[in-house]
Amino acid sequence: MYETLVRDTDQPVPQPPVGSGGVHVTGLGKRFGDLWALRNFSITVTPGTVLGLLGHNGAGKTTAIRILTTLSQPTEGRATVAGFDVVRDAATVRQHIGVASQQATVDGLMSARLNLQTIGRLYGMPRREARERGDALLEQLDLTSFADGLVRTYSGGMRRRLDLAASLMNRPAVLFLDEPTTGLDPLSRSSLWDMLRDLVSEGTTVILTTQYLEEADQLADDIVVLDHGETVAHGTPQDLKSRIGEQRLDVHISDITQLVAAQQTLLPYADSEPIIDEAECVITVPIKPGTRIVDVVRTLDDAGIDAIDVARREATLDDVFVALTHKTQTERPNNASPQEQS
């Protein structure tokens, strides 16, 4: 039923004008040996919006980013970034983009200030401009007090912020962030989110990959869910949630051997197949509109199932994710935390 979420790729999408901050991708694919890391990837990102690429490890997110940032060659399909072809005009694309990849790509044996100056100079800035731009970004990212310290002494969070500063040196039209907040503490994460929101409000286009569903929900205007290189869903966060049912019922039972029986018992209330989480002993039921909890509890009781807790909540992107990808991969993304949002 979720195939309907995939946008029809055959329809022509208008090409963004040259120099605009948009991204336009048609039928992009990348094969490594026999394995397609990415396939039939098509998307149009309007300038000044955020696209979230969501998926497990190995879903194709990083492959997509590497192709769009000219680091990797597509096997098929084409893409323009800021109006320039990523293969034919790779050099021009590089002038208009900023990239913060998963691995921090700053030089540990130089100070933060020198790292940024070097990058500014390589963008063709005069020495003075490179220094001033670098210092301004260090200030903005709260790194000024460590600006002359060696980067290898930095904490993971500081390195991430410096990496972001590096990717902003050229005031990019399109900013690519590959799992920008992986490994960050909650405070740094939310301050990075604030900063991204500011950039977007100033017109920067952002494409970010994440395993944190909350992050996509918070930041993205548009979300593509990837699984094993295929696009399994595409829409706004609200779209995705409403398509798979707004409401969820988490039924926590005491006896693990009753999980399957409980699942069967709950079927009459379900919009689609209830999902069992064995580790937590919880059954998540996408419930039909108008379901009364008291009826559910009574039914469970009649069937002799001991429910410790029955909680109704709004669907989160976790649920979308599980619903879309559980056929191929049963475990949940290890970083996702659905409880935080309910």
Next chain:
Amino acid sequence: MSTSVVRDASVLARRNLEHIRQIPEKLTNVTVQPLMFVLLFSYVFGGAIRVEGGTYKEFLLGGILIQTLAFAMMQPATSIATDLQEGVIDRFRSLPTRRSAYLLGHYFAEMIGSIVTIAILCGTGLLIGWRTSASILSVAQGILLLLVFATAMIWLGLWLGIFVRSPDAVMGIGFIIVFPATFVSNAFVPPSSMPGALQWFAAVNPVSVFISAVRELFGNPLTPVTKHVWPIDHPVPAAWIYSVALVVLGVVSAQRQYKHRTTE
């Protein structure tokens, strides 16, 4: 070569020099180590080895110069292997910088190191009694030959570093190549004292040719040639041919290997 490539390469070279400023120990293999070799060989072995037509100290310097510059190939190999292992290479690749600027940046930085090495070795040599009896033009040609040889070694080192991928492996492989190549030569002892097979190896070994060429250009004593092949009998023209060939081989291979390595 466009000016922007040279400019970008200079910016990148400054990065390597900054690394040395942060970890000065990196410089030991181009400063303290050759100095140690000069002193050890001239005072430990020097007394036991007779050289026709001059002193051992005069004989030694050409050998030490070429050997040190050959060993210096490990430095660029290690730097570039480290870059490739860390994410920093992706940063440079996502910048509007030409591919060649990155390799050229490494070359510039290493070349500065090699010039320092040559200066230290010649300076130490002068202090302990190395003298030249050749004309200024000839000495200048000798120094130029050393610089071209250093260039070849740096580019071959870059190739090795890109090829081997890990900084640790660079040291292992580098030693396996450079040690026999520099020791089974006329660098430290006249090959006439070696077994027949090694005499042949020393005679055809390009390292011997380079060393003989430097000795000849500096007006220092040469070892008697026991196995006759054209290059060792005509060291100066042969060394120039070898140098240019090695520079071309190194530059082309390093660029190709880098392109291959960074194309996904």
